[in-house]
Amino acid sequence: MNTSEIRDGLSHNEKRLLLALKETGTVTPAELIASRTFDIEVEVMGAASWLSSKGLVRMDESSSKFYVMIDKGIISKGLPERRALAAIGDRGSIGMAELASCLPGGDDKIAVGWLKRKGLADISKDEERTVTLTDKGKAALTGKMKDEEMLERMSKGAVSENDADISVIKDLKGRQGMIDEKIITERSISLTDLGKKIIKMGIEVKEEVTQLTVELIQSGRWKDAEFRRYDVQTFAPSAFPAKKHPLSRLADEIRNIFVQMGFTEIDEEYVQPAFWNMDVLFTPQDHPARDIQDTFYLSDPSSIRIDDAGLVRKVKDIHETGGGTGSAGWGGTWSVEKAEQALLRTHTTVNTIKHLSAHPDPPVKVFSLSRIFRNESIDATHLPEFTQIEGIIVDEKGDFDMLVSLVKGFYGRMGFDKIRIRPAYFPYTEPSLEIEVFFNGKWMELGGAGIFRPEVTAPFNVKYPVLAWGFGFERLAMLKWNIKDIRDLYISDMDLLRKNTIF
Numbered sequence: 001m002n003t004s005e006i007r008d009g010l011s012h013n014e015k016r017l018l019l020a021l022k023e024t025g026t027v028t029p030a031e032l033i034a035s036r037t038f039d040i041e042v043e044v045m046g047a048a049s050w051l052s053s054k055g056l057v058r059m060d061e062s063s064s065k066f067y068v069m070i071d072k073g074i075i076s077k078g079l080p081e082r083r084a085l086a087a088i089g090d091r092g093s094i095g096m097a098e099l100a101s102c103l104p105g106g107d108d109k110i111a112v113g114w115l116k117r118k119g120l121a122d123i124s125k126d127e128e129r130t131v132t133l134t135d136k137g138k139a140a141l142t143g144k145m146k147d148e149e150m151l152e153r154m155s156k157g158a159v160s161e162n163d164a165d166i167s168v169i170k171d172l173k174g175r176q177g178m179i180d181e182k183i184i185t186e187r188s189i190s191l192t193d194l195g196k197k198i199i200k201m202g203i204e205v206k207e208e209v210t211q212l213t214v215e216l217i218q219s220g221r222w223k224d225a226e227f228r229r230y231d232v233q234t235f236a237p238s239a240f241p242a243k244k245h246p247l248s249r250l251a252d253e254i255r256n257i258f259v260q261m262g263f264t265e266i267d268e269e270y271v272q273p274a275f276w277n278m279d280v281l282f283t284p285q286d287h288p289a290r291d292i293q294d295t296f297y298l299s300d301p302s303s304i305r306i307d308d309a310g311l312v313r314k315v316k317d318i319h320e321t322g323g324g325t326g327s328a329g330w331g332g333t334w335s336v337e338k339a340e341q342a343l344l345r346t347h348t349t350v351n352t353i354k355h356l357s358a359h360p361d362p363p364v365k366v367f368s369l370s371r372i373f374r375n376e377s378i379d380a381t382h383l384p385e386f387t388q389i390e391g392i393i394v395d396e397k398g399d400f401d402m403l404v405s406l407v408k409g410f411y412g413r414m415g416f417d418k419i420r421i422r423p424a425y426f427p428y429t430e431p432s433l434e435i436e437v438f439f440n441g442k443w444m445e446l447g448g449a450g451i452f453r454p455e456v457t458a459p460f461n462v463k464y465p466v467l468a469w470g471f472g473f474e475r476l477a478m479l480k481w482n483i484k485d486i487r488d489l490y491i492s493d494m495d496l497l498r499k500n501t502i503f
């Protein structure tokens, strides 16, 4: 930022402070308030810290020691030795016994101690222990002693260590309940070279409008008003307001897209019998994906009964012989025990098939965005729990083209334009496709889709084509934010979450 930009960005208070510094080069907030340049210290300090962040002033802090009185009563009462001097008066001497009656409570001893120490009196060594004033003592009858003068000054306000006789202070500190030490910190503000330069350029102090109000607009006075300029480059503290986790935001975005396209969200339990997760989806019972290497089976409950005997019968027939769907089935014997095994769902296709079983007739447009589980070891691209974006459309005119345009439409809205479709295989769809997007110079697989086979739709009397898809949610997030390791998505690195602006 150049100097005229700095000057033009100065606030009213900053200008006033600079002009106050113009004369002296250095001021303290107290001086500015005493001279009525500013009303309150926070105003001064506010302007000073802005100027200092712009390099126009320097703020220094100096601490100094002050002395204050603990008990002002000593001024009217007098020091014990003063009271002893008064008791002796012009007589020049006094017996110890009489002194004790004048200064009760042990003050006579203290008084004698100080009279001797200050050389004001001598005490005879005989029985009487007469206290006799010295010449110095006689002189002290009138006028004030140094420590009395100091106490008097302190009774009017703190005395800086720089204006105090150290030996007097030392003696007073040595006496109980007399004086205290206090550290007072004073700030001073001084012009830097840059500050001087800006002042030389000329500073005009005028009232500036810092806030545009309704009143200003309505009255038309805004036309003549001088507006305070914004300095967008000055330092400002970062604010980290509460916000949603980036993954939640992405999920919201995806939900919005589907809702806008007329879809309704659905979900189901994580725990499912293999029947709904696999068998109704025509996944053979010896399919590798059903292996415990790939699927989390549960021990409690270890199985979930399928109550619908009619449906079980149909699914068994389809698996064993095709059940009149025109398919040859998988052959062999289908086991209901295997189908009743409890597991953590391995895909959200469970949601769609369950929904379809209850809503076989169009229009059906549902989606889910939910968690699934696979028995995989964790690495940069795999997690045992992840999220799928899944859905179906049941439509009289549904066909492969409609499916492709739906898939492309979704990724297009997510900001991925370069998409390709490849043939794929799933036990429950025909035709089946795989979606790949071009990212960072590579084609990356993002999900699968297809049209449900008759072996899947027949038991539920679905008469029209069912277009189905299942996309990876975390993959999408990685692509969107260029994250190389899937684990980074779930490590809640607060610093990254707070500061990262791409999310």
Ligand code: PHE
Pocket: 346, 347, 348, 349, 426, 429, 447, 448, 449, 450, 468, 469, 470, 471
């Ligand atoms: N269920 C498949 C998966 O988990 C995705 C898919 C869903 C494919 C629907 C075709 C139809 O990868």
